[in-house]
Amino acid sequence: MADEILRTDGLTKYFGGLCAVGDVSFALSDGEIVGLIGPNGAGKTTLVNLMSGAFPPSSGTIHYNGRSVGGFKAHRLNKMGIARTFQVVRIxxxxxxxxxxxxxxxxxxxxxxxxxxxxxxxxxxxxxxxxxxxxxxxxxxxxxxxxxxxxxxxxxxLPYAYTKRLEIARALATRPRLLLLDEPSAGLNPRELDDQIGIIRRINGQGVAILIIEHVMKVIMSISHRLIVLHYGKKIAEGAPEAVYRDPRVVEAYLGGDAHVAH
Amino acid sequence: MTPRTTRRLLTAAGLAAFFTLPLVVTDRYFLHILVMTGIFAILTSSWNLLTGYAGQLNLGHAAFYGIGAYTSAILATRLGINPWAGLLAGGLLAAAAGFLLGIPSLRLSGPYLAITTIGFAEILRLVAMNWVDLTRGSLGLYGIPPLTPIPITSNVSIEFTSERNFLYVLLIVLLLTVWAIRRMIRSGFGVTLKALRDDEVGAESIGVDTARFKLTVFTISAFFAGVAGALFAHYQRLISPDTLSLGETFAILTMTMLGGLGTLTGPILGAVILTFFSEWLRFVEDMVKLDVRMVIYGLLLIVTIRFMREGVVGLLVKLPWWPKTLGKGGSDGR
Known part of the structure; x- marks a missing residue:
C-alpha cells in the first residue's frame, strides 16, 4: 500500500494472565482517519498505549515509517511524530x-x-x-x-471540555504525523461535540493521520474513513464505517449473542 | 511608572541593600547570622529547584551539602589544594552524587523516593562518622584553611578570615545561584520541569525524556548544595558529620515550605526568617533549658501546610502594594 505510515503485526499484550490485546494486525495510511471502536474493556486504550510507547508489547511488531518501533519509549515515539491525548486528561x-x-x-x-x-x-x-x-x-x-x-x-x-481541547493543542504543538485520540468527545455536550468534530476534521485537513477511539457514534460515523472493531482484545471487523456498522459480528459484540441486525 | 520599571527599581534597591549590609553591620555575631542565612539560602534555593519545581521529593539534601563540605575540607587539609578550587571540586563531587541519587528516582516517586533519599544521606553520615582515618569521625575535621587571600598589589591582599569579607564572597555565590536558577526556571527548561512535576506521563507524551530530565535536575541541584557545603567548611573551618544529618535537611525543608515551595523568592525569604528565628530560639532554649527548636520547626511546618500552602510569598502576593508582575499566572512567577 502506498503511503502506509504505521503497521502492526500480531500485536499482543498480556497483563499477568489477562490478554488485553491479542494478535491484532492492521495498517494506517498517511492522512486517513481511522475509528477504533469496541465495547468497554475491548483493549482499545491498551492498543493506543502500545502504539504510543506507554509500555512494550508482549509479542508482535509495530512498524512506523517502515521502522520497527515496538518497545520504544513514549518520548522517543513523540519525537518521531506520534502524538496522543488521554482518555482521562493529563494536562x-x-x-x-x-x-x-x-x-x-x-x-x-x-x-x-x-x-x-x-x-x-x-x-x-x-x-x-x-x-x-x-x-x-x-x-x-x-x-x-x-x-x-x-x-x-x-x-x-479550565472547564472540562476545554481541557480536552488543550490536550489536543498540546499534542499538535509537537508537530505529529500521526495523532492518537483516546475518547476526545467523552463527556461533551452536543454543541461542544460539533466543535470537537470540526477541530478533528481541520487537523486531518492539514495532513495528519488520526486514530480515534470513540464511543459517540455521531462522531465516529461522521469523521472516520475506516473503522476497526476490537472485542476482548481481538480485531473482529475492519472496513468502511457503514459496512462495519451492519456487520453481524459487531452487532453481536455490542448487543449480545441473540441480537438480530435491523435493516 | 510601568510595572517593569517598578520591578527594576526594586531589584536595584534590593541589590544595593544586599551589598551595603555587610558594611553597615559591625556586630560580628550579627554578621555570622547573615553568613548562615546566605548558606541556607543557597541550600533552600537548590532544594526548591529539585523538589518545588521538578516535584522530586528529596529528603537527603544534607548529603550534597556534606559531600561538598568534606570534599573541599579533605582536599585542603590532606592535599593542600587551594580552597577556591575546592569550592568547585565540592560542587562537582556533590553533582556526581546527585546524579547517582537521581537513578532511583527513575523508578520511584513520592514517599518511596523520599525514604530512599533519607537512606542515602544516612549512609553518608555513617561513613563520615566511621571512616575515622579520612574524616576523624565524630570529632570532626578541624584546621580547615580559610579561603586563600586574593592579592591586589604586592603587599595588599583581601583576606577572608573576617566574617565581613567572607560574607561578600557568599553574597556573590548566592546571587549567581539565584540568578542561574531563575534563568532556568523562566526558560523552556523550567516549564519542562513543572510539566514533569504535574504529570509525568503527560510530559512523556510531548517528547520529554523524563528520565534524563530528572537526572539533570538532581545533578544541578546537588551542585549548588555542594558549593554551599564547601563554603561552609572554609568559613567555619571545622565540620562534623552533623552537616549530613536529617535535621539539616529538615531545616532546609521547613525554610522552603515556610517561604513558599515552588516560588523563586520563597526559599530565600524562608532562610532569612528561620535563621534569625532559630538564633532567637537559642536564648529561649537557654531560658527554658529545653531543646525546643525541632518542636517549633515541626509546628511551623504544620501551620504552613494547613493554613498557607503557598508560604509567606503566597500571602505577600495578596497584598495590594506587592508588585503584581512578580506573580504572573500564579504566585511569584510559579
Missing part, C-alpha cells in the same frame, strides 16, 4: 494554558535537558516573553482550538 494543571503549549513547542530532538538548561543561562530559550516565534506559534494553536481567551488561565481552572 499540566499548575501551568497556564499558554505554558502548556510552550512545554510542547520545545524542539526536543535538538534540545535535551542539559542543552536546554545551559542555553537558558545566556539566552532565553523557549521563553514566551522573549521568543517571538514560539509565542506566535503558541497563539496560533490556541486560536486553532478556540482557547485564546483562556491563555493566561491556570489549566486546572
Amino acid at each position: 499540566f494543571k499548575t501551568l497556564t494554558v499558554l505554558e502548556n503549549i510552550q512545554a510542547s513547542l520545545i524542539d526536543r530532538r535538538r534540545y535535551g535537558p542539559w542543552r536546554l538548561a545551559l542555553t537558558s543561562l545566556y539566552k532565553r530559550a523557549y521563553s514566551l516573553d522573549a521568543d517571538a516565534d514560539a509565542r506566535q506559534e503558541a497563539e496560533r494553536l490556541l486560536d486553532f482550538v478556540g482557547l485564546t481567551d483562556y491563555r493566561d488561565e491556570l489549566a486546572e481552572n
Whole structure:
C-alpha cells in the first residue's frame, strides 16, 4: 500500500494472565482517519498505549515509517511524530494554558535537558516573553482550538471540555504525523461535540493521520474513513464505517449473542 | 511608572541593600547570622529547584551539602589544594552524587523516593562518622584553611578570615545561584520541569525524556548544595558529620515550605526568617533549658501546610502594594 505510515503485526499484550490485546494486525495510511471502536474493556486504550510507547508489547511488531518501533519509549515515539491525548486528561494543571503549549513547542530532538538548561543561562530559550516565534506559534494553536481567551488561565481552572481541547493543542504543538485520540468527545455536550468534530476534521485537513477511539457514534460515523472493531482484545471487523456498522459480528459484540441486525 | 520599571527599581534597591549590609553591620555575631542565612539560602534555593519545581521529593539534601563540605575540607587539609578550587571540586563531587541519587528516582516517586533519599544521606553520615582515618569521625575535621587571600598589589591582599569579607564572597555565590536558577526556571527548561512535576506521563507524551530530565535536575541541584557545603567548611573551618544529618535537611525543608515551595523568592525569604528565628530560639532554649527548636520547626511546618500552602510569598502576593508582575499566572512567577 502506498503511503502506509504505521503497521502492526500480531500485536499482543498480556497483563499477568489477562490478554488485553491479542494478535491484532492492521495498517494506517498517511492522512486517513481511522475509528477504533469496541465495547468497554475491548483493549482499545491498551492498543493506543502500545502504539504510543506507554509500555512494550508482549509479542508482535509495530512498524512506523517502515521502522520497527515496538518497545520504544513514549518520548522517543513523540519525537518521531506520534502524538496522543488521554482518555482521562493529563494536562499540566499548575501551568497556564499558554505554558502548556510552550512545554510542547520545545524542539526536543535538538534540545535535551542539559542543552536546554545551559542555553537558558545566556539566552532565553523557549521563553514566551522573549521568543517571538514560539509565542506566535503558541497563539496560533490556541486560536486553532478556540482557547485564546483562556491563555493566561491556570489549566486546572479550565472547564472540562476545554481541557480536552488543550490536550489536543498540546499534542499538535509537537508537530505529529500521526495523532492518537483516546475518547476526545467523552463527556461533551452536543454543541461542544460539533466543535470537537470540526477541530478533528481541520487537523486531518492539514495532513495528519488520526486514530480515534470513540464511543459517540455521531462522531465516529461522521469523521472516520475506516473503522476497526476490537472485542476482548481481538480485531473482529475492519472496513468502511457503514459496512462495519451492519456487520453481524459487531452487532453481536455490542448487543449480545441473540441480537438480530435491523435493516 | 510601568510595572517593569517598578520591578527594576526594586531589584536595584534590593541589590544595593544586599551589598551595603555587610558594611553597615559591625556586630560580628550579627554578621555570622547573615553568613548562615546566605548558606541556607543557597541550600533552600537548590532544594526548591529539585523538589518545588521538578516535584522530586528529596529528603537527603544534607548529603550534597556534606559531600561538598568534606570534599573541599579533605582536599585542603590532606592535599593542600587551594580552597577556591575546592569550592568547585565540592560542587562537582556533590553533582556526581546527585546524579547517582537521581537513578532511583527513575523508578520511584513520592514517599518511596523520599525514604530512599533519607537512606542515602544516612549512609553518608555513617561513613563520615566511621571512616575515622579520612574524616576523624565524630570529632570532626578541624584546621580547615580559610579561603586563600586574593592579592591586589604586592603587599595588599583581601583576606577572608573576617566574617565581613567572607560574607561578600557568599553574597556573590548566592546571587549567581539565584540568578542561574531563575534563568532556568523562566526558560523552556523550567516549564519542562513543572510539566514533569504535574504529570509525568503527560510530559512523556510531548517528547520529554523524563528520565534524563530528572537526572539533570538532581545533578544541578546537588551542585549548588555542594558549593554551599564547601563554603561552609572554609568559613567555619571545622565540620562534623552533623552537616549530613536529617535535621539539616529538615531545616532546609521547613525554610522552603515556610517561604513558599515552588516560588523563586520563597526559599530565600524562608532562610532569612528561620535563621534569625532559630538564633532567637537559642536564648529561649537557654531560658527554658529545653531543646525546643525541632518542636517549633515541626509546628511551623504544620501551620504552613494547613493554613498557607503557598508560604509567606503566597500571602505577600495578596497584598495590594506587592508588585503584581512578580506573580504572573500564579504566585511569584510559579
